[in-house]
Amino acid sequence: MAATTAEAGRSRPVVLRAFRWTRRFLLYLVVVGGSFVYMYPVFFMLRTSLTKESDLYVVPPIIVPLPPVWENYAIMWQNGPTWSWMKNSIIVVSFSVIAETVTSVSVAYGFARTRFAARDKLFIGVLATMMLPGAVTLIPRWLIFHRLDMIDTLWPLLIPRLFGTAFYIFIMRQFFLTLPRELDDAARIDGASHLQILRKVVIPLSVPAIATIAVFSFMNRWNDFLEPLIYLLRTENLTLAVGLKFFVSRFGTEYHLLMAGAMLLIVPMIVAFFLAQKQFIRGIALTGIKG
């Protein structure tokens, strides 16, 4: 009797440990394996962008092209006014991220935390603009900017960003609603104004959410395709995303050049994402939300 319990006492941890080990191994396999599946297109693009055209279809495929063919980038760069496209993109994106984040946070605070008669009716307006396909306003806005003589300038891409973006307002409002009201009630009793509550109480608790909408804004504006496509006309006035459209028609099946062009669009985004991710993680740490 005593012997069997002792036996069981000895063997159970071994089985348990083996089980835990297998589970951990499978977890790592899925997490790491999946991450490679997700990164595969990007690796593949990087590889192709540095491969000689004659090596594209070699069997077995070349995994690391040696020596790397940097010339692909030179050919791609000289294809169009690439520097000019990049400059336009940088102007549009940096302006948009700041403008959209600041206004969206303030508007979302108004909807989540202040009280006035028309508030909820107006919020239906926010939801409606989110649901409305951009195409409905695309046509009249284009005609308006056309009348204002702003076609083929960056203004139609900048001005609309000054008024908050429904999607980001919605995200921030939903986030603000999850913050306990007692916090700002306490601040109110201490005589704080709404602006003080927003700055001292709500924003410090919302850094991850704000970082998230800033990243979304960066992504969407950098990748924005349809708006610059309809507003910008002359080749040198395009943004990078639209400029690269010409690559598809010009390079056709010269995939090594096409991939070099894609790299141009993607690398700044990856760099920006790494910078933002730092901010994002710091924000999570600041608010004390544990992972």
Next chain:
Amino acid sequence: MASSGLSAKTTGLRPASASLSRWRAIRKWIAAQEGWVFIFPWVVGFILLDLGPYIFALIISFLNWDVGRPPTYIGLRNYQAAFTDPLIGKSLWNTAFYTIFHVPGSTIIAFTVAGLLNQKVRGMPIWRTMYYIPSVTSGVGMALIWIWLFAPRGALNGMLGWFGIEGPRWLTSTTWAMPALIIMSFWGVGASMVIFLAGLQGVPQHLYEAAEVDGGGWWAKVRHVTIPMMTPYIFLSLILGVIGSFQVVTQALLMTGGGPDNATLFILLYIWIMGWNAFKMGYAASISWILFAIIFVATVIQFLGARRWVYYEYQEPG
């Protein structure tokens, strides 16, 4: 404020007291309107960039407006034409098909990946970044990459070749072009993944501990704690997924041009073609209102359905 009220009473000046209380009422009213200050930018933008253009778009949709010629009023004829235009039926069907596969598929994938990324695994920042990178690069960059992956002798067909399968000519096949775009869309789940991950990190730990005390295993915890607590995030992801998916255009414009044989003609692509290639602004505006109606109804239905399954609870701080 209390002290000034007191001084008014002690001086016994009735008119001053009356004006003071009126002043106080006005101040109170102004304070109650403070919210307007925060919302003001949006209100201006809403009138100038949304409400105004919506009304304008409605007017345009009743006009025959070929850019370059003066617009003429033609009543409902744009809408009549739209309802009998086979390409609108085709593009609506395509868009719905894409939505039916893209939205549930990418929600499930994003939820699963977020769950995996919420585990304690060494090097997590690296793995998390790797899952997210394709979404960062969505749009034109990704479209260019997938043109190459889907090429007749591209990577995907190369891999299928290892299993002895002869891959289709994805983007130039009427059967496979749409599935190709749906497959590609599953690489862009990063945004919902981040939203889910943020939500998962807000699920109170004590609920899991309670489930453990009750003898619940891994699946019981997912089923009875994680999913109910995550329903607001799932709902948000579904709502935005449907809205976004009805407005897909970039991939089709770059990768297939709506072809082959209109197999990837999405509704927004058709609007763009009508508006900026054919310059039929009136007709394009009327199609955009049809799209608006569809998205609106789909969203309202989802909101009505949400009452049955979405669970809201204020999260505890920290």
